[in-house]
Amino acid sequence: MKRRKFDVAAVPGKAAGGVDDRFQVATPLRKLLNKVFPDHWSFLLGEIALFSFVVLLLTGVFLTFFYEPAMTEVVYNGSYAPLRGTPMSAAYASSLDISFDVRGGLIMRQMHHWSALLFMAAIVVHMMRVFFTGAFRKPRETNWIIGSLLFWVGFLAGFTGYSLPDDGLSGTGLRIASGIMLSIPVIGSWVTSSVFGGEFPGEIIISRFFIAHVLLIPGLLVALISAHLGLVFKQKHTQWPGPGRTNENVVGERMFPRYALKQGGFFMVVFGVIALMGGLFQINPIWYFGPYEAWVVSAASQPDWYVMFLDGSTRLMPAWEINIPIGNGYVIPPLFWPTVVLPGILVGLSTLYPFVEARQLKDYRHHNLLQRPRDVPARTAVGAMAVAFYIVLTLSGANDVIADKFHISLNAMTWAGRIGLLFIPPLAYYVTYRICLGLQQHDREVLAHGVETGIIRRLPDGRFEEVHQPLSAGDGHGHGELDYVGWVVPKKMNRLGALGPAIRGFFYPIEKPVEAPVSPGHPPVEPRPEREEIGSGDSRR
Amino acid sequence: MSTKTEQHAPQDREPLDIHDPRLSRFDIVTEGARRDDIEIVHYEEQVVPGSKAERRLTRTVAAMFLLTGLAATAFLVVYIWWPWEYEPGRGGDKWYTPLLGLTLGIALLGIGFGILTWGKKLLPKEVSIQDRHDGPGSAEDRKITGETMLYLADEMGVRRRPLLGVSLVAGLLPVGAVAAAPLVGGLISNPHKNNQMFTTGFAPQDGKKIRLVREDGRPIRPADVSAGGQLTVFPGIEHGVSNKHADSPTLLIHLRETDAEKSRQANSRVGHGDYMWGNYAAYSKICTHAGCPASLYEQQTNRLLCPCHQSQFLITDNARPVFGPASRRLPQLPIEVDEDGFFVAKSDYTETVGPDFWERP
Numbered sequence: 062m063k064r065r066k067f068d069v070a071a072v073p074g075k076a077a078g079g080v081d082d083r084f085q086v087a088t089p090l091r092k093l094l095n096k097v098f099p100d101h102w103s104f105l106l107g108e109i110a111l112f113s114f115v116v117l118l119l120t121g122v123f124l125t126f127f128y129e130p131a132m133t134e135v136v137y138n139g140s141y142a143p144l145r146g147t148p149m150s151a152a153y154a155s156s157l158d159i160s161f162d163v164r165g166g167l168i169m170r171q172m173h174h175w176s177a178l179l180f181m182a183a184i185v186v187h188m189m190r191v192f193f194t195g196a197f198r199k200p201r202e203t204n205w206i207i208g209s210l211l212f213w214v215g216f217l218a219g220f221t222g223y224s225l226p227d228d229g230l231s232g233t234g235l236r237i238a239s240g241i242m243l244s245i246p247v248i249g250s251w252v253t254s255s256v257f258g259g260e261f262p263g264e265i266i267i268s269r270f271f272i273a274h275v276l277l278i279p280g281l282l283v284a285l286i287s288a289h290l291g292l293v294f295k296q297k298h299t300q301w302p303g304p305g306r307t308n309e310n311v312v313g314e315r316m317f318p319r320y321a322l323k324q325g326g327f328f329m330v331v332f333g334v335i336a337l338m339g340g341l342f343q344i345n346p347i348w349y350f351g352p353y354e355a356w357v358v359s360a361a362s363q364p365d366w367y368v369m370f371l372d373g374s375t376r377l378m379p380a381w382e383i384n385i386p387i388g389n390g391y392v393i394p395p396l397f398w399p400t401v402v403l404p405g406i407l408v409g410l411s412t413l414y415p416f417v418e419a420r421q422l423k424d425y426r427h428h429n430l431l432q433r434p435r436d437v438p439a440r441t442a443v444g445a446m447a448v449a450f451y452i453v454l455t456l457s458g459a460n461d462v463i464a465d466k467f468h469i470s471l472n473a474m475t476w477a478g479r480i481g482l483l484f485i486p487p488l489a490y491y492v493t494y495r496i497c498l499g500l501q502q503h504d505r506e507v508l509a510h511g512v513e514t515g516i517i518r519r520l521p522d523g524r525f526e527e528v529h530q531p532l533s534a535g536d537g538h539g540h541g542e543l544d545y546v547g548w549v550v551p552k553k554m555n556r557l558g559a560l561g562p563a564i565r566g567f568f569y570p571i572e573k574p575v576e577a578p579v580s581p582g583h584p585p586v587e588p589r590p591e592r593e594e595i596g597s598g599d600s601r602r
Numbered sequence: 603m604s605t606k607t608e609q610h611a612p613q614d615r616e617p618l619d620i621h622d623p624r625l626s627r628f629d630i631v632t633e634g635a636r637r638d639d640i641e642i643v644h645y646e647e648q649v650v651p652g653s654k655a656e657r658r659l660t661r662t663v664a665a666m667f668l669l670t671g672l673a674a675t676a677f678l679v680v681y682i683w684w685p686w687e688y689e690p691g692r693g694g695d696k697w698y699t700p701l702l703g704l705t706l707g708i709a710l711l712g713i714g715f716g717i718l719t720w721g722k723k724l725l726p727k728e729v730s731i732q733d734r735h736d737g738p739g740s741a742e743d744r745k746i747t748g749e750t751m752l753y754l755a756d757e758m759g760v761r762r763r764p765l766l767g768v769s770l771v772a773g774l775l776p777v778g779a780v781a782a783a784p785l786v787g788g789l790i791s792n793p794h795k796n797n798q799m800f801t802t803g804f805a806p807q808d809g810k811k812i813r814l815v816r817e818d819g820r821p822i823r824p825a826d827v828s829a830g831g832q833l834t835v836f837p838g839i840e841h842g843v844s845n846k847h848a849d850s851p852t853l854l855i856h857l858r859e860t861d862a863e864k865s866r867q868a869n870s871r872v873g874h875g876d877y878m879w880g881n882y883a884a885y886s887k888i889c890t891h892a893g894c895p896a897s898l899y900e901q902q903t904n905r906l907l908c909p910c911h912q913s914q915f916l917i918t919d920n921a922r923p924v925f926g927p928a929s930r931r932l933p934q935l936p937i938e939v940d941e942d943g944f945f946v947a948k949s950d951y952t953e954t955v956g957p958d959f960w961e962r963p
Contacts (some may be wrong), residue, residue: 095638097732140688161688165681167699168706200736233894236848237910240892240957249959254793262845297734305643311732315635315642320730322721329714333707340703355852356834356887356895360909374893375927376911382929382958394958395929396892424699429734431854437654461912472910472925 098320099300099313105327106387110211111332112184113176114286116310121275127153127163130271132264141348149227149352152267156347157227172339181333181367184212192414192444196299196432198424202415204292204594209411211285213279213404219365221274223345227267230345232353233362236261239376245396262355302430309429361462368460370451375479376584377457425544435504436547438497442490449489453481466470504550507542508532514554530554635730644729659723666716670709677705799959802886803837803850804935805950811837813855814884814937814945821944824882827856830901834887835945849955851887851895852935853906854945855917861904864918869934872920874952877936879945884935885921886955889913891928893957906932930958 081087131151137144139154140161159166188208191197197205220238223230242253256264287321297311306312314320338344351357364372375396383393418440419425434441454461457478464471511529519525532551533543551557604963618625618633622753623631632642649656677930686698738744760767794797804812813821814835819842827833832855836843842850857865862881869877885906889896894910904917913928914922921932933953954962 091634092638095635095640095732097640097730110957135712142688142690164686165702168702171699171703212700233910236894237892243957243959246960250793250799250961251790253959255789258789259791259795260798265677296736297732305729305731309734311734312729314728315640315730317724319721321726322717326719329710329717331714333710333712333714336710337707339701340700340707353845355845356897356908358897360894360898361908362894366688372911373800380913380923380927380929389963391960392958392962393960394891395927396957399927427736429736461909468718469910475926477911508872600960 069529074257074286087364094292094317096316097311097313097516099298099311099314100320101301103194104189106187108182108324108327109331109349110180110187110287111290112328113180113183113335114282115328116332116335117173117180118279120169120176121279123169124159124166124173125275127155127166128152130225130268132227132267139166144348144351145558147352150267151351152225152227153347160348168336168339171342171344172335173339174344175342178344178365178367179223179331181212181215181219181253181365182319184208184215185367188212189444193434193441194299195428195437195440197415198428198430199415199419200296200427201292201299204289204296205415206294206412207285207289208593209408211282214285216367218274218278218282219367221270221278223365225274225292226347227265227353228347229350229357230261230347230362231352232355233358234364235266235353236472242398244394246391246393246397253388262353266283268431279493297429299429299431306430308427312428361459361465362460363459363462366455369405370454371400371458373454373457373460373478374403377452377454377482380499422577430547433506433547433549435497438494438501441497442494445493446486446490448488450482451556453478453485483560500528503552504545507550508545512552512557513555530557532557607685633688639733639735640730641732641761642728642730645726646728647726648723656724659719663720663724666712666719670712670716673705673712677702677709680705713922722882742879799956799962800954802951802955803839803842803847804852804947806947807839811940811946811948812842813854813940814947815842817843819843820842821942822854824856824880824939824945827882829856831856831859832899834885834897837947849886849888852884853887853897853899854884854937855899857881857883857904857918861918865920870917872936874936876948877934878938879937882945883886883917883938884937884945884947885915885917885932886935886951888956889928890923890930890932890956890958891926894930 076337129151133151134148135151135154137147137149137154139145139158141157146156156170159170161167191205191208220234224235224238239253239257243249245252247510249556253261256266257263257271258269277434298313300313300456303312318366350359363369378395378399381395381398385391385393457475460474460478461471463469464474485500509533514528514530516528617637618629620630620633626737628645628754635642649659651938680698684701685694685697687695689695689890739747755761758766772823788951815821815838816833819838821838822833822835832853835854836853837847838849841847858882862878862883865883866875866878868882869875887895887897889908889910891908891913892909894908896906896908896915898907898909899905899917900907906915906917906921907913908915908926908928913926914924915928915932916924920934923929924933932952933951933955935951936948937945938948
C-alpha cells in the first residue's frame with residue numbers, strides 16, 4: 062500500500078473547509094471579523110460591568126461548592142477561635158468555613174464581594190455616560206430600558222447575596238427588608254409571611270434567597286445582558302461626531318485583531334484589579350459581626366453602597382403615618398413611601414425618560430451620533446439633578462457615621478438631609494444649566510476669535526490686547542467662519558500642534574525624532590522653525 | 603513605514619477577482635471588508651519593522667508575559683506552601699490572602715497590560731468606515747410582511763369564527779392560573795396563624811406568668827439592675843432567647859426616682875397605670891419602624907435610639923417617638939415580681955410589637 066504523505070501545512074485549510082461544508086460559516090465569520098467598532102474611553106465603562114459579571118460568575122460558582130444554605134442551628138467548631146462553641150446557623154458556619162477553613166476561600170469571597178460592588182458601580186457610571194451623551198435616543202430606547210432593569214436586578218442580586226452569610230449585619234438587613242414588605246398596604250403581612258414562611262425570620266428564607274441568588278437572578282441577568290449586548294451588536298455602537306463621521310456610518314477599527322486584543326487585555330486588567338482588591342482590601346469581615354441575633358445591632362450598620370440611597374431615604378422620611386378609620390382601623394406606615402414608592406417612581410422615571418424627552422422635543426429621528434453634554438443643557442441639568450438627589454440620599458444613608466466622625470448632631474444631619482433633598486437638586490439643575498451655556502459660549506468664542514496665545518501686545522495708543530490665533534482663514538476682521546460641529550474645539554496652542562511633537566517613551570525617548578538636531582547643547586526636540594511664530598501672525602506682515 | 607490612506611471608493615465598483623495571484627493578502631482583506639460595506643480608509647504601521655522601537659516594545663511585552671508566569675508560579679507556591687490555617691495572633695497566616703491577591707493580581711495585570719501593549723502599540727493603526735444600514739426595511743418588504751401576517755389571521759379565520767377565539771382565551775386563562783397556583787399556593791402562608799403577629803413569647807402559658815430572663819436564661823431580681831441601668835431580657839420559655847422569638851427581646855430599665863415618677867404619670871395618662879413595677883419599666887426592643895433592635899439607650903435624657911434609621915423614643919413619655927421616621931411608640935410590657943422575687947410579665951404586650959403593617963389595629 063502506498064503511504065500517503067501527510068501535509069501538515071494543509072491541515073488548517075482542510076479543517077476550515079470541512080467546517081464550512083457543514084455549517085456555512087465563511088460569510089458570517091468574515092462579517093464578524095470585519096465589524097467596525099468606534100473607540101472612545103467612555104465606551105469601556107459598560108465593559109467593566111460585563112467583566113466584573115464574569116468574575117462574579119467564576120468566584121460565585123466556587124463559593125457554592127462550600128456554602129450551605131440552611132438555617133439549622135449548629136455549634137461552630139471551626140478554626141476561628143473567638144467564635145468556637147457559639148450556636149449559629151449552618152449558613153453562617155459555612156461562611157466562616159469559607160473564610161477560614163477552605164484554602165483560598167477568603168480571597169474568593171472577597172473577590173466576589175468586590176466584583177459585585179464594581180459591577181454595580183460600573184453600571185451606574187455607564188448609565189450616566191449613556192444618559193449625558195444622549196446615547197439612549199431612538200433607536201436605542203429598548204437597550205436603555207434593559208440597562209435600567211439590569212441595575213435593579215443587580216440590586217436584587219446584591220441584596221440576596223449579602224444576606225446569605227447570615228451574620229449579624231446581613232440579618233439586620235433582612236429584618237429591615239421584612240419591615241419594608243410588611244409596610245405594603247393591604248397585602249404586606251401576607252407577602253412577608255409568604256416570603257419568610259411564617260413570622261420573621263422563620264427557617265426557610267436563607268434557602269429561598271440562595272436559589273434566587275444562584276439561579277433565578279443570575280439567569281435573569283445573563284438573559285438581560287445577552288439581550289443588551291445583542292442589541293448593541295445589531296444596532297451598532299454610537300459614535301462621537303468628528304471628521305468623516307455621520308449618522309449613517311461607523312468610523313473605527315475592525316473588531317479583529319486590534320480591537321479584540323484590547324478588549325481581552327482590558328478584561329485581564331479588570332480581573333487583575335479585582336484580584337488585588339480581593340486579596341489586599343478586607344471587605345465584609347463577617348467573623349467580627351457574629352451570628353444574627355434579633356436583639357443585637359451595632360451603630361454604623363450600613364448596607365453596600367448601592368443600597369445606601371434607600372437607607373438614606375428611609376432615614377430622612379418624616380414620621381407620617383396614614384390612619385384609615387374603618388372598622389378596627391388600617392395603617393399605611395411611613396416606611397412604605399421611601400422604600401417601596403420611591404424605588405417604584407425611580408424605575409418608572411428612568412425607563413420612561415427616552416420617550417419623555419423625544420415627546421418633549423418632538424424628535425423622532427434616528428440618532429447615531431452622540432451629543433456633548435454641554436450642547437443639551439436641559440438634559441445635562443436634569444441628569445445633574447438626579448445625581449444630586451442620589452448623592453444626598455446616599456450621604457444620608459451614612460449620616461450617623463458622618464455625625465460621629467465630624468462631631469455634628471445626628472438630628473442636624475437628618476434635617477440637613479431633608480432640606481438638602483428638596484433644595485440641592487434644583488440648585489444642581491440651575492448651576493449645571495449655566496455651566497453648559499458658558500461652555501457653549503466659550504466654544505463659539507474660540508471658533509470666532511481663535512485660541513488665546515498668552516501673548517500680550519501693546520498697541521501704539523497704549524492699549525494692551527491678547528493675540529488670538531484664528532482657527533480659520535477668516536473674513537479679514539479677525540472673525541472666523543467656522544461652525545460648531547458638536548465636537549471638541551481646540552482651546553490651547555499645543556492642541557494646534559504649536560509645540561513640538563510629544564516625546565514617545567516613558568522616562569526617556571524611545572527614538573529620537575528624525576528631524577531633531579543632535580548637536581549637543583540643543584534639546585532633542587524643539588518646534589519646527591515655521592511653527593515657532595504661530596500665534597503672533599500679524600508680526601509677519 | 604507603510605501608510606495607506608484611500609478615498610472612499612464609489613459604491614458601484616466592480617468586485618475584485620480575488621484569485622488574481624498579484625493580489626497581496628491585505629488586498630484580499632480590503633476586498634472582503636468592502637463586500638461588508640467597510641472601507642479601510644487609513645492603515646498605518648506604528649513601528650518600523652526591525653527598528654529599535656519595535657525591538658524595545660517586543661521586549662516590554664515579553665517581559666510582561668514572563669512577569670505573569672513568575673507571579674502565577676509565586677501564587678502556586680504561596681497557595682501550596684504558605685501556612686494558611688487560622689492561628690490566633692499575628693501569624694504568617696494573616697498574609698496568606700494578601701499574598702494570593704498580590705500574586706494573582708500581578709499575574710493578571712501582567713497578561714492584561716502585555717496584551718494591551720501588543721494590541722495598542724505593535725499592531726497597525728487603522729480607520730475603517732462601515733455603513734450602518736439602520737434605516738427601516740424597504741416599504742415593499744414591510745408591506746409584504748404585514749400582508750403575510752394579516753393573511754395568517756385570515757387563514758385562522760378568527761374573525762369569521764369568533765367562537766374559536768373566545769373559547770381559546772377562556773380555555774387558556776385557567777391554564778395560566780394552573781401555572782401560578784402551585785407557586786402561590788405553596789408559598790402562601792397566613793400571617794395570622796395562631797395570632798402570631800399579635801403575640802410574643804411573654805404570653806402566659808397555661809395561666810402561668812412568664813419570667814424575664816437574661817441572655818443565658820437566668821431570671822432577674824430587681825437588685826440586678828442598678829438605677830439608671832438597663833438590661834435586655836427575654837421570655838423565660840424554651841427558645842425564648844433565640845431568633846424563634848425574634849419579636850420578644852425587651853429592654854428592662856431601672857429608672858431613677860424623678861424619671862420613674864414622670865414615667866408613671868405618663869403611663870397613667872394612657873391607662874397603663876400598673877405596667878411599671880417600682881421604678882422598673884420594660885419596653886419592647888424591636889423598633890416600630892423597621893424592626894431593628896432599638897438598643898442605644900441614653901441615660902441622661904432617657905432616650906432610646908435605633909441605630910438603623912435613628913428613630914428616637916422618649917422612655918419617660920411611654921417611649922413616644924420624638925425624632926426620626928418611627929411613628930408609633932414602643933409597646934410596654936406590664937411587669938411585676940413573683941413570689942420568688944423574680945421579674946415576670948403580668949401579661950403579653952397589649953400593643954402590637956414590631957414594624958407597622960396595614961391591619962395593625
